[in-house]
Every structure is written in structure tokens, then in C-alpha cells.
Amino acid sequence: MNTKTIGMFAHVDAGKTTFAEQLLYHTRSIRERGRVDHKDAYLDSHDIERERGITIFADQAVMSYKGDTYYLIDTPGHVDFSPEMERAVQIMDYAILIISAVEGIQGHTETVWQLLRKHRIPTFLFINKTDRAGADADRIMEEIRMHLTEDACMLTGNLTDEVVGEALLESMAERDELLLEQFLAGAGDRQFWLQALQSKVRGCELFPCASGSALQDAGVTEFLDQLHVLTKVDYDDQAPFGGRIYKIRHDASGVRLTYIKALSGKLKVRDELSYSSGEGDELHEKVTRLFMVNGSKLQPVEQASAGDLFAVTGLSAAEAGQGLGIISDRLTYGMVPTLTSKLLFDDSLNVKDVLKAFRLLNAEDPSLNVIWEESLQEIHIHVMGLIQLEVLQQLVKERFQLDVAFGRPEILYKETIQSTVNGYGHFEPLKHYAEVHLRLEPGERGSGITFMNACHPNDLSIGNQNLVRTHMYEREHHGLLTGMPVTDIRITLLTGRAHNEHTHGGDFREAAFRALRQGLEKAENALLEPYYDFKIKVELDEMGRVLSDIQRAHGQFDPPQTTSAHAVITGKVPVATFMDYSTELASFTHGRGSIQLVFGGYDLCHNAQEVIERKGYNKDADPLYSSSSIFCAKGHGYTVPWDEAEAKMHLL
DSSP: OOEEEEEEEESTTSSHHHHHHHHHHHTTSOSSOOOTTTTOOSSOOSHHHHHHTSOOSOEEEEEEETTEEEEEEEOOOSGGGHHHHHHHHTTOSEEEEEEETTTBSOHHHHHHHHHHHHTTOOEEEEEEOTTSTTOOHHHHHHHIIIIIOTTEEEOTTTEETTEEOHHHHHHHHHTOHHHHHHHHTTOOOHHHHHHHHHHHHHTTSOEEEEEOBTTTTBSHHHHHHHHHHHOOOOOOTTSOOEEEEEEEEEOTTOOEEEEEEEEESEEETTOEEEEEOTTSOEEEEEOOEEEEEETTEEEEOSEEETTOEEEEEOOSSOOTTBEEETOOOBOOOOOOOOEEEEEEEOTTSOHHHHHHHHHHHHHHOGGGOOEEETTTTEEEEEESOHHHHHHHHHHHHHHHOOOEEEOOOEEOOEEEESSOEEEEEEEOSTTOOEEEEEEEEEOOTTOOEEEEEOOOTTTSOHHHHHHHHHHHHSSOOBOSSSSOBBOSEEEEEEEEEEOTTTOOTTHHHHHHHHHHHHHHHHSOEEEEEEEEEEEEEEEGGGHHHHHHHHHHTTOEEOOOEEOSSEEEEEEEEEHHHHTTHHHHHHHHTTTOOEEEEEEEEEEEOTTHHHHHHHHTOOGGGOTTOOSOEEEEETTEEEEEOHHHHGGGOTTO
């Protein structure tokens, strides 16, 4: 028996959830087929999903077919919930991408495709809704080969009873010289060619396509059989346990459920797992309960084996992306929110209760990046878009009985430096002592904050060196221009000093923050804003309008690619000027134009001075940060401004 994890992907409204219902029905996992429009789909188990008719959470179901166990994961199709989709991608063995036979390849379809290629997930394509007026599977197949991959091959009519048809044989032979020789010689039996096709699919060299209608149940059972025949896995349940966390949830009582995919070995109740917490501490915790998850049902079990998806209790601080057992790395995710919003709630609500609720949500969706601004007494979150805010508002009401609203989303700016400087911080009120020297250098775009250590243990103990490192990573640090987070900086600890008697907890935090801030004061600071990588497809006579719009939005574009009727334009543009362009494009192209917007990282802000003035941040009035240092003389501490502090440092 094999255990396989299959992910379901699509642009919103392509029929993904309906297709999943058919698979579950035909494998007798459910007795009746639900429908999105009837609000009874098995995998849309949350009230919010049923009410809105869209998938928001990456939920899973279990089905069995011809002796194999399949974990089916239905992922969100709306761009606002892309981080939820990305967290699920990295534990999949295979993916099914559903494309509408009427609308064809849409913006989010290409985003999903690129994500699947980035993580090398073997992918099947199903051209759905062939029963609808205007459906054209052949046209969609051409679109797939033009916009997604030339390695797409049609399964329908070419794979029956495990016999590989002529068209598929040719597709394989074109891509492999050894197979070409076999093909020309008429060699190789049925099993040989089936194994060759399985290998090509698993190696992402061929992408099988099928067509049909999920709503009318046309082509689904044939596809299920082809999926079963072509998917192979090789998990080893005799090896030591290794797993990957892909989701955090909480039950109705607030108990933390950690969702894991076992990649090797077995895990039993009461087994101990080791992992690193977000703060860098090594934790050792026992699994107290273990559940198999099917839709909204949790079934207690005693053990899970390689290939299984399951949930455990007992892990208090593990996060999505974290490896467990023999897998110790932590995955990073590329779907990053570009907007920030302030939480609004009535004074009658206790801020601690609201913050506790949002910290719980933050554990489930780390991209929210919940921040408590102590000085402003405000809670801020990061979001992908307005639909996500609407869903969050509803979710908080349902789960925590809290009435909250959100301020208008604003662009999430960041700051960096463009020159190398040394920063010095000294903290010495009476009976306290710490001094820290840092070098700050511009890092590569997208590198974030990186920390290196050039300090000798004779100057500062290893424990105190690690303290400085911890403080550099413990929060997002405010820049000087707008108070937004600093990023893309290489920080090197040069040296430091403690006092045997007077150094206490928190002293190195003060000294390190002051050193960082003093360095920023001396550096050339720059404001960064998020950019989209865009791909726009329009008819030729609309190309001029689009190019003009891109220039007006302070974007850049590559030379357009044109066919006899269409133009495809790619490039980079600020999120701030282009976030609403989809609506404008749909309007003047009468819905015929398509646009794909993907987060393309941060770069220099196109209107930095305007943003700085609008933010009105006073760097000298930030209660969390000071660039000055504190020295001690005659039993009293006194403050020295940043531009005079360097001359007084004890280690210079």
C-alpha cells in the first residue's frame, strides 16, 4: 500500500472544490456529493467558506483507491490566501491544477504554476467545465503549452488499462534519446513504457492533461484511474522519524494542534520530538495525542507512518515549515503580504484579550505578523488584501466573540542603508554595564537582517555574544526615516564588554539597540517599497495604453512579446501604484485582458520624500529606540548624544 499526498489548485471559480467532491465520492469517502453553490461541500467545512463560496483554508480529506491511501488537500484559489496555499505546497507528492475550459489560464493560474515549479511538485492538469457554452479544450491546451509549459501531454484517449498510447510514446521519445531508440526499434513492453511515463511525470519532465466536467461527472473516474497508475512514492517507514510541520490550528478549547507530514519512519504517542523554537531555543517535548484528520473530523490513533498527514498535541512552540526528528531545517515562504492594517475595536474590549486572540491567529498564519505597538497602544497586522480583512473580521467574531474592524490597508514600506558604518552603544546607569560595537553593511535585496560574529571570546563571553545575536533577531527594528522595519542589512558584532558585577539581564539589549540606532544615524538611509512582477496579456491595439499606464505607475517593462493578435508584457512596478490596476484593465479590455501580479520583492521607493513627509515619524521621539548612550560619572548616569558618544566608548 502506498500513501500519497495530492494537492488541488486552481484560480478561483475554476471548479476545484467540485472536482475534489467527485474524487471523494468515487472513492466512497463521502456518501453524497456536495456543491459549492449549495453550501455543502465536504472540504469547505468552515461556515465562512460555505457562505462565501470560496476555499479559504487548506483542508484535507482521506480517500482510498485500489489499495492506496490518498491525502487530498484543497488549497485556496484566491490570491489573498496565497500564504495558506504555499505552506501546504511543500508537503505534496503530486498536484492537480484545474483550469476552466471557458476562461482558460487566468492570473492566479500562472502564479500557482510558478509556485509548483519552484518546489518541483509533479503536476497533472485537468481542463474543467467542458460542458459549458464557449468551452474549448483544444484552445486551452494551446494556452497551456504557450503560457505554462511545452511539456504538457494529453492523457484523454492515450492511457487506457495501463497501456500507453502512441501520442504519449512520441512525447517521451522526443525528450529522451534512450527512449527514442526504443521507440524507433519498436522495443519495450507495456510495463517498460508505463514505468518510463511514471518516471517522466515524477521528474517534472512531462505534465499529463485530461479534460471533462466535474459538475457533470464527465472524465473524472478516468482521470482518477490515470492518476492512480501514474503516481509513485517511496517512503521508508523503517528509517528514523523525520517530519515537516505544514499547519498550526487550535481546537474549540484552544488546544494547539500541530499538523505534520511524516517523511520517514514512524511516530507514536508519547514519543519525544526535538526542534528549535522561533527564539532559537532547543525544545524537547512529548507527543501527548495523535490524530488522523479527515475534513473536520479528528480520529485518535496510536501511531503515524512515513507518508501520513496527521495532527499532534504537545508541541507548544513549533511553527509551520519547521523540520522534526532527522529533518532539522526550517522552510521560508515567498508569498509575503505587502499591506499593513491597524486593528480597530471598542474601548469596552480588553486589549489583552484582543491581542491574545490575534496571537493565536498569528500562530496559525505567521504571515499576519501581528505587532503590538506599545507606544501607540495599537495592534497592527500584515495582510494580502481586502478580502482577507473581511474574512478575518468574521473569523474573530465567530471564534472569539470579538467585534473588531480594520483601518484602511497601507503599503508596508521598509528601510535599509546604502553605506557601511560602525555603530556604538554604551549602557551604564548606576550598577548596570554593557558596551556593544557593531558594523552595519548594505545586504543584498531580499536578504533581510543577517548577523555575523567577529568578536573574540576574550573580549566578551560566548553567552553575552549570543545575547546580542538574540536581541538583533527578537523584533523588527525601526528605521530612521519612517519608523518602518529595517531590512537587507548585514550586522557584524565587532566587540563588546560586560562587567563582572554590574551587568544584568537587559543591559546588552539596551546597548545593542543603541549601537544599531547610532549606526543608522551615521549611515545613508533609503526607503524601500514592495514591487510586483507583472505579466499582462492584451490585444495588440491595447498594448500602447498598457505601456503608457506602466510608465505612469513608475514601472519598468521588458520588450513586449507579440503574436498576430496579442501582446504579452512583463516587468516590475510598485505595488502602491498598481494594486488596483486589475479592475482598470478589465474595464478597458472588456474582460479580454489578463493580468498576473506576483510579489517581486522590495526596491527603492519611487516617491520616498512624499512618503516620509506623510508618515511624519520623529526619530528622536521613539520610545523603543534611542541612538544616544548612557555613561556613569560620580555615581550618576548621564546621556550622551549619538554624535558625541563614539569619543567616550571604553573599547575605542
